[in-house]
Amino acid sequence: MSAEIKHVEVDPRTAGPDFWARFHAYRRARHDEVRPGDPIDPDEVVEAKLKHDDQFEIHHRYEVSAGDRMVSYFRCGIVKPGTPEYETNKHLFWADWSVHREHRRKGIGSSWIPLAIELMDRYGCSVFSSGAEEPSGHAFLRWLGAEEKMTGAENRLRMADVDWAMVKRWVVEGERRSPDTRFEVYDGRLPDDMLEDFCPQLSSMLNTMPWEQLDHGEIVITPPMMKEWYARMDLTGELHYNMMTREPDGTISGVTDMVYMPYKPTMMQQQFTGVRPDQRGRGLGKWLKGAMLLHVRQLYPDVEWVTTGIAGSIAPMLGINKKLGFKQFLAGSEYQISRARLGARAKELAAAR
Numbered sequence: 001m002s003a004e005i006k007h008v009e010v011d012p013r014t015a016g017p018d019f020w021a022r023f024h025a026y027r028r029a030r031h032d033e034v035r036p037g038d039p040i041d042p043d044e045v046v047e048a049k050l051k052h053d054d055q056f057e058i059h060h061r062y063e064v065s066a067g068d069r070m071v072s073y074f075r076c077g078i079v080k081p082g083t084p085e086y087e088t089n090k091h092l093f094w095a096d097w098s099v100h101r102e103h104r105r106k107g108i109g110s111s112w113i114p115l116a117i118e119l120m121d122r123y124g125c126s127v128f129s130s131g132a133e134e135p136s137g138h139a140f141l142r143w144l145g146a147e148e149k150m151t152g153a154e155n156r157l158r159m160a161d162v163d164w165a166m167v168k169r170w171v172v173e174g175e176r177r178s179p180d181t182r183f184e185v186y187d188g189r190l191p192d193d194m195l196e197d198f199c200p201q202l203s204s205m206l207n208t209m210p211w212e213q214l215d216h217g218e219i220v221i222t223p224p225m226m227k228e229w230y231a232r233m234d235l236t237g238e239l240h241y242n243m244m245t246r247e248p249d250g251t252i253s254g255v256t257d258m259v260y261m262p263y264k265p266t267m268m269q270q271q272f273t274g275v276r277p278d279q280r281g282r283g284l285g286k287w288l289k290g291a292m293l294l295h296v297r298q299l300y301p302d303v304e305w306v307t308t309g310i311a312g313s314i315a316p317m318l319g320i321n322k323k324l325g326f327k328q329f330l331a332g333s334e335y336q337i338s339r340a341r342l343g344a345r346a347k348e349l350a351a352a353r
Contacts, residue, residue, distance in 0.1 A: 005064055005107065005108055005111045006064065007062045007063075007064060007074070007111070007112070007115055008062060008063050008064070008065070009060065009061070009062050010061045010062060010063055011061075012047070012050035012051050012061065013051050013053070018068070019063075020043070020047065021068070022063070022065060022068060022069060022070040023063070023070060023073070024043050024046070025069070025070065026069075026070035026071075026073060026100065027040075027046070027073075028040065029100060029101075030098060030100075033101060034133065034134060034330075035330075039263075039264045039266070039267070041263065041264075042263050045236045045263055048235040048236055049232065049235065049236065052231070052232055052235060054080075054228075055080070055083075055224070055228050056079070056080055056083045056085070056225060056228065057077045057078065057079055057080055058077065058078045058079075058080055058123070059075065059076070059077050060074075060075070060076050060119060061073070061074065061075045062074040062075075062112075062115065064108055064111075066103070069100075070100070071099065071100045071102075071103040071108065072097065072098065072099045072100065072103070072108045072109070072112075073097060073098060074095070074096075074097035074112050074115070075095070075096055075097070076093065076094060076095040076096070076116065076119060077094045077095075078090075078092075078093055078094075078119075078123045078125060079092070079217075084220035084222050084225070085217060085218065085219065085220045087217075088217030088218040089216075089217030089218070090123075090124065090125070090217075091124075091125055091126045091127050091215075091217075092125060092127050092129055092215065092216070092217065093116070093119065093120045093123065093125035093127065093128050093129065094129045094130065095112075095116050095119075095128065095129070095130050096130055096131065097109065097112050104136075109140060110349060113144070113342070113345070113346050113349070114346055116128060116342070117339070117342060117343055117346060120339050120342075121339075125339065126338060126339045126340075127215050127336055127337075127338060127339070128146070128336065128337050128338070128339065128342050129214075129215075129334060129335070129336045130146065130334075130335055131332055131333065131334050131335070132332060132333055132335065133330050133331070133332040138333065141335040142335075144337065144342070144345060145337055145341055145342070145345045146335035146336060146337040147213075147335060147336060147337065148333045148334075148335055149212060149213040149214040149215070149333075149334050149335060149336045150211060150212040150213065150214040150311060150312075150313075150333065150334040151212065151311070151312040151313075151331070151332075151333050151334075152309060152310060152311040152312055152331070152332055152333070152334075153309070153310065153312065153328045153329070153330060153331040153332060154307060154308070154309050154328075154329045154330045154332070155307070155308055155309075155310060155321060155326040155327060155328055155329060156305050156306065156307050156308075156326065156327060156329045157305065157306040157307075157308075157321070157324055157325050157326045157327075158304065158305060158325065159293075159297065159303060159304055159305065159306065160304070161325045162293065162324060162325055163324075163325070164294075164297075166323070167290040167293055167294060167324070168290070168294070170283065170286040170287060170289070170290035171287055171290045171291050171294065173283055173286070173287070174282075174283045174284060174286060174287025174288075174290070174291075175287070177282050177283055178245070178282050178283075178284065178287075180247070180248050181245050181246065181247055181248075181253065181284075182245070182246045182247075182248075183243070183244075183245055183287075183291070184242075184243065184244050184245075184246060185242070185243050185291075185295070186241070186242040186243070186244075187239075187241055187299075188239065188240060188241075189226075189230045189233075189240055190226070190242060192223070192227075195223035195226055195227075196223060197250075197252075198226075198252065199221045199222050199223055199225075199226060200221075201251070201252040202221050202252075202255060202272075203218075203219055203220055203221045204276070205255060205272075205274035205275070205276060206219040206221065206272065206274065207219050208274065208276075208277055209274070209311065209314065210311060210313040210314060211311075212311065212312075212313050214334055214336065215336055233259070236261070236263070237261075237262050237263075238259055238260065238261050238262070239259065239260045239262075240257060240258075240259055241257060241258045241259075241260070241292070241295070241296070241299075242255070242256075242257045243255070243256050243257070243288055243291055243292050243295070244256075244288075245279075245284050245287070245288065247279070251276070252276075253275060253276050253279035253284055254273075254274065254275040254276070254279065254284040254285065254287075254288050255272065255273070255274055255288070256270075256271075256272070256273040256274075256288040256289060256292050257271045257272060257273075258270050258271060258292060258296060258306075259271060260296075260299075260300060260303075265300075265302055265303070266302060266303060266304040266305060267303065267304070267305045267306075267307060268296055268300065268303045268305070268306045268307070269306075269307055269308070270292075270306050270307065270308035271308075273285060273288060273289055273317060275288075280316070285316065285317065285320055286320055289320055289324065293306070293324070306326075307329070308321070308326065
């Protein structure tokens, strides 16, 4: 069937109503398959995000359709030349695709491989990366020859199950053990005049995260990148909450942040929580996480769940999350394969047809 498959590139900024009708029907079907029971992002929110021009990454999107029905969707991303992360990330090509469950086992999934190779060559990428949460996704990437490089999971915390007395003790203990440490709270975006100081320190903490065997570049957060992120949030009314600890010399020793999405009023998204390596062992992580949860409960009493993604090798944060009551919701892995091996596999598949 591969000869009949037609890949059509889509630009969300210029796509017409026919595309959006196909796309939304497709993503609803996928959502019902992968995350049944979860609230789904409204159409207007998804469209606003996809139509927004990314200043720091190049994106390509394609579809395969049968009549007026989308049966497969492909997307990929590459760091833009000239951006802060380009030099250490330019070899990485990230891609993700799926096939409607009624159209599997017809060669559609494997038909995307030559396109991925073509795009890798266009941008000079040498490492293909993709993630999987579903058993079929894991099986496909292993069949392709990709290797599992990093494990992780989406974990969820039910607010009704939190031991709030313990959380309050964490905050009191954090204050007691670090009396000279200043605790800062920012509801909404961080002030522009703070970003030059904040971004390098956040980047430093992000780069202490363990990556297991994953080939990765340096994370570089800059004030323009933060402003770009805030612009995206403004499109959909999302709200950002930051807390941080700062030492007497002005150094930021720990951070945590959350995002509230008004179109998902019962869920809160936990972002990054990190403590500088030279400041660990004082309970700063517990202090930050505890204070944020107390703050969120006061601001949004209708929030029922906190969701977060975390790598399987971040033992200290996993320990804190476990004590809070976070439980694994959906496990996943990141896979990688070199351009050379992927090309050889594509030739094998072509010869077998």
